[in-house]
Amino acid sequence: MIIEYTCENHKSIKEKVTFSMLASKDNSFEDLLIPFNGILVNKAASIYGANGSGKTSFMESLYFFKTLVCNSNNHQPGDKIRQFPHKLSAPETPTTYTLQFVKGDIRYAYGLSYTREQVLSEYLYYFPHGKQAKIFDRAFSEITFGDKFKKDFETILNFSKPNKLFLSVSANYSAVKEAETVFLFFKEDLIFYPIAQEVNNWLEYSIERLTNEPDIKPLFIKFMNSIECPIQNICTRFEKTNMTPELLPPDMPRTLKELLSHANIQEAQITASELDYGIFSVDLDDESKGIQKLFEVFCPIIEIIQNNKILIWDEIETSLHPRIVNEILRLILHGKQNSRAQLIFSTHDTNLLDLTRFRRDQIWFTELSPSRSTDLFSLAELKNVRKDENISKGYLNGKYGAIPFIHNPLIFPTEEV
Incomplete structure (x- = not known):
């Protein structure tokens, strides 16, 4: 179950963007929220935006975060780390990903920052009794460990390399169950569709x-x-x-x-x-x-x-009738009592922009800034949005941004009769 994800310097995302599944103070559809240790988490979230505004870049960033974790241990000495920086970023600008999530009944926080040459920083924390505890924290080649894990991690330090994530190394070579749990979350619980490599x-x-x-x-x-x-x-x-x-x-x-x-x-x-x-x-x-x-x-x-996994679906409406999309959403939201499964999807279907069906914190938008960087924000962050507001109409009229403005709609001029 995803709680919060951040990304910086990946394709169209230049500045840091934050995506959250945490429920806001809105009391709409509270029966459809997932309760966990005093917080409430959404089961579904939609992302809207104009073509080229960064919806796919955002989803691909999370997919690449997953593949980086899963494949990092295979890096050989001298191998570069794959990176997809923003076109306007300086050559040595690092890319950063962070993810807070729940696996089982434990909350974890994992993040990293890297360039093509090396991992600059990496950390893994967990909250076994509601309080934050360190599993490991890395700055370049210096790694410190939580007291509980120090003995096990010190035996595998020789496997750590500048171009390898310590999470991947520790999941493969140590006996630390928490590292394996986090690794398997990335490998097995984050499901992407329809990215070709992932459909399998x-x-x-x-x-x-x-x-x-x-x-x-x-x-x-x-x-x-x-x-x-x-x-x-x-x-x-x-x-x-x-x-x-x-x-x-x-x-x-x-x-x-x-x-x-x-x-x-x-x-x-x-x-x-x-x-x-x-x-x-x-x-x-x-x-x-x-x-x-x-x-x-x-x-x-x-x-x-x-199995309480997370499905990330780019353009969910492709080849599907809106009613079928509705049924898929119903399966996720109502299909199994106490399920922690989540669906994060991008779409252009404005029929789903309806506050009688979704909370404001479940509706997200991407917009390209004047500096050609993707901005990401939710409807809950915007002021003066009423609960009875026609969100679909407001979106198409440009009230919330995140749509293409066509200043000259006709390619060919009309002839006067």
Whole structure:
């Protein structure tokens, strides 16, 4: 469960931006908030903004933060650290990421600052009894440890390198459970869609679950019926088998078959999906893009809800009808009692800008400043926004910023008749 995230000097984000899932003093929809140790946390947040204002850069920054943590231990001596600085930043300007989150029943705070050459600073704190306690704190090559962890960490200091995150090193080589827990939070609990590297065959995952877990199928059928897609049954097949030339499509070009036969692929997956509407059946490949996407994302979303993970979804409305987006939001907000699952999504769908459905602290905007840097702010930060205000109309009229202003709407001048 994310509490707060900050980023500085990543792509269009030049100055520090802060994104928070903490609930404000607004008392709207308090029953949909997650209580934790005296604070209340939102389950969902939307991000609006003009094209090029930095919505995707913001989400990609969190994704890159994750990949940096997961892959840092693989850096070899002399390797540069990947960095995506703002185009107007000085060459040696560091990039900074920080994240406060909850895993299990413990709150953690992790942050780092680095350049291509080295890690400048890094820290990890936790709050085991509501009070802050140090796990480690790093400044360049100097690392200090909390008393509880000093003995275990000192045995792995030789594995620490200027271009490696100590969190990644300690999760792999130490016996400190807290370091492993934080590492696994980044690796397993932050789920991104539809970033290509992250999707990792969601369709195959859904087919496998629908084939092997009987309890999932009725949930999916019920969900589809709720959006007026009257399927009565789903027939799926998921099988792992040894790769043989006979499994390749008969119409595949011979040269491609030869390449695959020499690629030494030992295992293949056979999948098939058919939706039964009662009077006829349709292969999934012949369904609309919207139905295909729902089929692809439903099982991962159920798994996210069941295991209290966080889904970060860029442009959630792509290929999906607004009603279907509403149902996905309903799954996150109402799908499981006491779930700590969260959804953070960017969108252009102004139908969701509705204070009868969302709190002001759940609605965020990105805007490009005159210095070409992304600014990020929530509706709750703006003054004089009434609870009964038409947010969608106000947004389209530019009241809150974060929209493109078209000063000359016609490319070609009209001819007078």
